[in-house]
Every structure is written in structure tokens, then in C-alpha cells.
Amino acid sequence: MSRKYKFGDNDKLYFISFAVVYWIDLFIRNEYKEIMLKSWQYCQQEKDLEIYGWCIMTSHVHMIVGSKGRALDKVVGEMKSFTPALAQV
Numbered sequence: 819m820s821r822k823y824k825f826g827d828n829d830k831l832y833f834i835s836f837a838v839v840y841w842i843d844l845f846i847r848n849e850y851k852e853i854m855l856k857s858w859q860y861c862q863q864e865k866d867l868e869i870y871g872w873c874i875m876t877s878h879v880h881m882i883v884g885s886k887g888r889a890l891d892k893v894v895g896e897m898k899s900f901t902p903a904l905a906q907v
Contacts, residue, residue, distance in 0.1 A: 837878035857901040
């Protein structure tokens with residue numbers, strides 16, 4: 819499975835999903851969910867990430883995302899590298 823996101827058109831919205839390393843149930847603790855949400859807020863403000871919907875499950879995340887003119891693969895890559903729980907995914 820590819821670890822790099824590939825988006826055909828930066829003007830569209832995309833559904834993405836990613837998991838914690840080894841599918842560990844990391845998000846059963848509220849502290850870790852809060853870290854994820856704060857990371858997303860930072861990426862929205864500083865990295866041009868647009869979030870239209872999200873769902874944090876115990877071991878993985880679903881999102882509907884877009885970008886504000888930047889290449890979405892770069893934005894998602896920066897979001898994953900900035901977010902500690904996802905940096906190894």
C-alpha cells in the first residue's frame with residue numbers, strides 16, 4: 819500500500835483515512851484526541867488545510883479535506899508529519 823497520497827485535482831474534496839502504527843487503540847484517551855484536534859487547528863491556520871468532516875476512531879481517522887490553493891498532497895503530508903501520533907504512519 820502506498821504511503822503517499824495522490825490527488826488528481828486540488829480544487830476538489832477528498833476522503834482520506836489513516837491509522838495509528840500497528841492499529842493501536844491510541845484515541846481511547848481524550849488527551850490524544852485533543853492533541854489531534856490542536857494539530858489540525860494549527861494546520862488549518864498555518865498550512866492551508868481545509869477540513870470539511872472528520873471522525874476519530876480508536877485506532878484510525880477518517881477525514882474529508884481540501885486545500886486553499888496549495889497542493890493537497892503536500893498539505894496532508896505536512897499535517898501527518900506535524901501530528902505526533904501520525905508521524906510514523
